[in-house]
Amino acid sequence: MSRRILAALAIVMLFAGVLSAQESAPATTPTTTLTAEAQLCTGIDARMPTGMADKFPPEVGKVFLWCRILGATDTTMVKHIWYYNGQEMATVDLPVKSSSYRTWSSKTILPEWTGNWSVKIVDADGATLKEMTFTVGAAQ
Numbered sequence: 001m002s003r004r005i006l007a008a009l010a011i012v013m014l015f016a017g018v019l020s021a022q023e024s025a026p027a028t029t030p031t032t033t034l035t036a037e038a039q040l041c042t043g044i045d046a047r048m049p050t051g052m053a054d055k056f057p058p059e060v061g062k063v064f065l066w067c068r069i070l071g072a073t074d075t076t077m078v079k080h081i082w083y084y085n086g087q088e089m090a091t092v093d094l095p096v097k098s099s100s101y102r103t104w105s106s107k108t109i110l111p112e113w114t115g116n117w118s119v120k121i122v123d124a125d126g127a128t129l130k131e132m133t134f135t136v137g138a139a140q
Helices: 003-024
Strands: 035-041 043-045 048-050 061-070 076-084 087-096 100-109 115-123 128-136
Touching: 035 048, 035 115, 035 128, 043 061, 048 061, 061 076, 061 115, 061 128, 076 100, 087 100, 100 115
Parallel strands: none
Antiparallel strands: 035 061, 043 048, 061 100, 076 087, 076 115, 115 128
16 A cells, blocks of 8 residues: 555544544533522512511412522522422422522412422422421411
């Protein structure tokens, strides 16, 4: 073989090796750790919770879960999952648009729905960021 052909083959093999190494290298994806601050309350005023409590009367009408999500590096989603006596009652998808983002959801509470309630805040991957518990009327 001529020197030109050998040189060309060497260059092709070199590039093939580089491409192969690049394909097999694991991609590094920055992981974001979100954290959540949260308050149960009876209202929201100027994007802040009002009437904070963990026990509410049967005639409360509506309970809010206010939260501040910290640590997002890009737009993402969280969910508020509302439970009554261990049974899922509602799921609310909420966008998170900055590294310190306030958002909230609410659940209408019928007067006969007394007992134990909880709300989970979960990230886009389903990991629980925070869980809040409360009672309506007397705990059962």
